[in-house]
Amino acid sequence: MAELLDDLRAETASFEALLRPLGDDDWERPTPAEGWAIRDQVSHLAWFDDAAGRAVTDPDGHRAALAGSGRGDGPGDVAAGGPAGSWVDALVLEARGRTPADLLAWFRTARARSIEVFTTLGARDRVPWYGPDMSGASFVTARLMETWAHGQDVADALGVTRPPTARLRHVASIGFRARPYSFAVRGLPAPAEPVRAELTMPDGAMWTAGPGDAESVVRGPVLDFCLAVTQRIHLSDTALEMAGSPAREWMEIAQAFAGPPGRGRAPVSG
Incomplete structure (x- = not known):
C-alpha cells in the first residue's frame, strides 16, 4: 500500500x-x-x-x-x-x-x-x-x-507526448484483472479460457500476468496495453499482438474502468 x-x-x-x-x-x-x-x-x-x-x-x-x-x-x-x-x-x-x-x-x-x-x-x-x-x-x-x-486525455488535447513510466504496471494490473468484468458489463458469459499478458515495460523489462502455459497471449508495449484497456486508443492503432481468439475477443472490449461499456475511440490509422 x-x-x-x-x-x-x-x-x-x-x-x-x-x-x-x-x-x-x-x-x-x-x-x-x-x-x-x-x-x-x-x-x-x-x-x-x-x-x-x-x-x-x-x-x-x-x-x-x-x-x-x-x-x-x-x-x-x-x-x-x-x-x-x-x-x-x-x-x-x-x-x-x-x-x-x-x-x-x-x-x-x-x-x-x-x-x-x-x-x-x-x-x-x-x-x-x-x-x-x-x-x-x-x-x-x-x-x-x-x-x-x-x-492522457489532457495530454492529447495539448498535443503533448508523455514518457511512459514504471507506474504503468499498476494500470496494466487492474486492466488485466478486469478481464472478466469486460465481458460481464456487456452481458456476455465469463471466458473459460485463460489468457496471458507479456508486456514490455519502458525500461525493457517484461511484465507478465496469467498462467505461463496459456495458449492465448497478448504481447506488446505496456503503454499500448494500458491505452487499450482504458479505451484511450483503438486496438488497431496499437502494436499489440494477440495470439488466439480468447485474447483478441477480450482486447476488443477490454475495459479497466467501472461502469457501463464505453464506446472507445475511433481508429486513426487507415
Missing part, C-alpha cells in the same frame, strides 16, 4: 504538471472525449476524489447515498466514450461555472484529502464504490489508473 500511495502521489504530480502552465483559455480546449474540455477532466477527477474519501471514511453513508441516487451501476467513463447524457456528464456541467484556478484548487484539495484517507486502508479492506466493493489495494490502484487515463 505504501508503494501504491507513493506512485499515486507521483502520478498526481505528473497530472498537475500538465495543468500548471495553462492559461485560462487552455482549460477550454476540447479533449478526445466528445463534449469534454480539459476543465471537465479536472472536475471529474476532483468530484470522484471527494467521493472516494467519503467511501472510505463513511462506507455505510456511501452505500445509502448510492441506494437513493440510482447511481449504483457505476460512474462509467464518459471521457473514454461512455454513454452521453449520463449523470457523469451532469456532474461536469455543474462544475462549468468554476474558474480554472478554483478547479485546480479543488483537485489539489480533494486529491490530498483522499490520499490521506487512503493511508488508513489495508490492502484487503473492502471499500464500497459504484458497482462491486473493491479491496483497498484495488481502490487505490483504480484512482491511479483514472489519473493516468484522464491525464
Whole structure:
C-alpha cells in the first residue's frame, strides 16, 4: 500500500504538471472525449476524489447515498466514450461555472484529502464504490489508473507526448484483472479460457500476468496495453499482438474502468 500511495502521489504530480502552465483559455480546449474540455477532466477527477474519501471514511453513508441516487451501476467513463447524457456528464456541467484556478484548487484539495484517507486502508479492506466493493489495494490502484487515463486525455488535447513510466504496471494490473468484468458489463458469459499478458515495460523489462502455459497471449508495449484497456486508443492503432481468439475477443472490449461499456475511440490509422 505504501508503494501504491507513493506512485499515486507521483502520478498526481505528473497530472498537475500538465495543468500548471495553462492559461485560462487552455482549460477550454476540447479533449478526445466528445463534449469534454480539459476543465471537465479536472472536475471529474476532483468530484470522484471527494467521493472516494467519503467511501472510505463513511462506507455505510456511501452505500445509502448510492441506494437513493440510482447511481449504483457505476460512474462509467464518459471521457473514454461512455454513454452521453449520463449523470457523469451532469456532474461536469455543474462544475462549468468554476474558474480554472478554483478547479485546480479543488483537485489539489480533494486529491490530498483522499490520499490521506487512503493511508488508513489495508490492502484487503473492502471499500464500497459504484458497482462491486473493491479491496483497498484495488481502490487505490483504480484512482491511479483514472489519473493516468484522464491525464492522457489532457495530454492529447495539448498535443503533448508523455514518457511512459514504471507506474504503468499498476494500470496494466487492474486492466488485466478486469478481464472478466469486460465481458460481464456487456452481458456476455465469463471466458473459460485463460489468457496471458507479456508486456514490455519502458525500461525493457517484461511484465507478465496469467498462467505461463496459456495458449492465448497478448504481447506488446505496456503503454499500448494500458491505452487499450482504458479505451484511450483503438486496438488497431496499437502494436499489440494477440495470439488466439480468447485474447483478441477480450482486447476488443477490454475495459479497466467501472461502469457501463464505453464506446472507445475511433481508429486513426487507415
